[in-house]
Amino acid sequence: MSAHSAAVSSPGSGHDAGHAEENKFQIYVQIAMLLAVITGVEIAIVYFPWAKWIVVSLLVVLSVVKFMFVIFYFMHLRWDKPFCTILFFIGLIIAGGTAWALLALFTAEASLPLPV
Amino acid sequence: MSSHAATATIDHHHDPTTSTGIPNKKLLMWTFLASDCMFFGALISTHLIYRLHPPAGGLDPKQIFSVELTSFSTFVLLMSSLMMALAVTAIQKGNLKSCRWSLLTTIFFGMIFLGCQVYEFEHFVHEKNMTLSNSLLGSTFYTLTGTHGCHVAIGVLWLSLMYVRSFKVASRPSWLNHQLLHALTFIVVLLLSLKVTLGLVHSLQTVPTFGAAISDFFSHQGIYIGGFLLALWGLFWFARPRGTVQFNESNAIDVESMGLYWHFVDIVWIVIFTAVYLLEYL
Numbered sequence: 001m002s003a004h005s006a007a008v009s010s011p012g013s014g015h016d017a018g019h020a021e022e023n024k025f026q027i028y029v030q031i032a033m034l035l036a037v038i039t040g041v042e043i044a045i046v047y048f049p050w051a052k053w054i055v056v057s058l059l060v061v062l063s064v065v066k067f068m069f070v071i072f073y074f075m076h077l078r079w080d081k082p083f084c085t086i087l088f089f090i091g092l093i094i095a096g097g098t099a100w101a102l103l104a105l106f107t108a109e110a111s112l113p114l115p116v
Numbered sequence: 117m118s119s120h121a122a123t124a125t126i127d128h129h130h131d132p133t134t135s136t137g138i139p140n141k142k143l144l145m146w147t148f149l150a151s152d153c154m155f156f157g158a159l160i161s162t163h164l165i166y167r168l169h170p171p172a173g174g175l176d177p178k179q180i181f182s183v184e185l186t187s188f189s190t191f192v193l194l195m196s197s198l199m200m201a202l203a204v205t206a207i208q209k210g211n212l213k214s215c216r217w218s219l220l221t222t223i224f225f226g227m228i229f230l231g232c233q234v235y236e237f238e239h240f241v242h243e244k245n246m247t248l249s250n251s252l253l254g255s256t257f258y259t260l261t262g263t264h265g266c267h268v269a270i271g272v273l274w275l276s277l278m279y280v281r282s283f284k285v286a287s288r289p290s291w292l293n294h295q296l297l298h299a300l301t302f303i304v305v306l307l308l309s310l311k312v313t314l315g316l317v318h319s320l321q322t323v324p325t326f327g328a329a330i331s332d333f334f335s336h337q338g339i340y341i342g343g344f345l346l347a348l349w350g351l352f353w354f355a356r357p358r359g360t361v362q363f364n365e366s367n368a369i370d371v372e373s374m375g376l377y378w379h380f381v382d383i384v385w386i387v388i389f390t391a392v393y394l395l396e397y398l
Contacts, residue, residue: 024205032198036191042390043187046397055398063390067383074201075379076372079129081138084146091150095157102161107168 031073038062128208128368145373149380156384159263160391163256167396175253177396180244182236186393189232190385193268196225197382204375208368212282212361215371219279222378223306226272231310233265235317257392264388267381274374276302281370282363283355298354301347308344312337 042062045055072078077085131139167177203218237258240246246254280299284291315337323329334341 025202028198028201028205032194035194039187039190039194039389042394043183046394052398056395059390059394063386066386070197070379070383070386074197074382075376076129076204080142081130081136083136083138084142087143087146088150088153091153095153098154099157099161099164102165103168106165 027073031069035066035069038066128372139369141369141373142376145376149376152380156260156264156387159256159260160387163260163392166252166256171252175244175246175251177253180240180246180253181393181396182239183393183397185232185236186389189229190389192225192228192232193382193385196222196229197379199225200375200378204368204372207363207371208365210365212363216279216282219275219282219371223272223275223279226268226275226378227306227310230265230268230272231313233261233268234310234314237262238314260392261388264381264384267384271374271378271381272306273303274377276306278371278374280354282361282367283358284362285359286362287359294354298351301350301354304347305344305351308340308347311340312344315340 042059045058048055071088077088130137134140134143136143199218199221203215203222206212206214206218240254246257248254248258277299280295280302283298284295288294316333319329319333319336320326323332
């Protein structure tokens, strides 16, 4: 592969990057354990006798937390240029907006199929 | 492999030679992932819409889904993401051996996930009578989870090719043939391991006693076990040291781009696990 892919940085940022690399192993393992625990909590709360809206809200929040941990740490968005985050969130927002619009449209009475 | 001193001067997150300061391969992958978000967004929405308006007399997902199996799959995929992240870190530090082991572990977890999905689909079709075309739930469920499964399968293939790529020797003129045979052997090992494992599970479930199940397994899967062991030996043969390899820190961006794809598959599953499976149990 070409040398283009691995750019040479300035001494200051190289030192910072090197320090971050050393800590990454511990960070990744801790995050993986946290994600496993959150998954366990998600499975447990669906059996709790709480109001449906509370459980749904909790599931959404926990999923978003897992999602963010993976994209910002495992996918390195935390250490990459902000443009990568902006680019990905453009797709994510369009996808979320489409999902929201479709769900809203098909919940409307007028769009429900007529009984046969 | 290069030394640690060289690693300290490499910034794997920025590339001043491009106009954006981001390595082009990484930019390409993030753009693709953004578009794939929309693809999965449409599939997940479709499933949810039909679940919010289920047809009368339709199948009950609670009677069909197995939250235990799906939870196990989710845990396996999360662990594969950890190993993928470690593979990227290892190659960024020039640690080729650690990178290879991390890639192999990621492939192993990916294959477990695929095995669980094949088992789940087979169980749903044959035991629960839910096919792609006989119910609305089946149509949206198989389309969504099947598309995700295809993404995982492509990821496993990509990981396998990257693993094989890490053995490329600079001095050999016939490296391409060698690499192709190595990749082919790897794929044969993966397919046969899946076939043999599912065969074992099938025997253990259908035959009442353990001894008879093992006997049934060897009588039905003997030829595949033989093929698997032969291909596994081939993998060890291909992996023997043959000289200085052309795979080091400068390839970190290739492993990282592949890692981005793999983690994306994981985050899509995080959403599917909640939206498709867990919400049904409320």
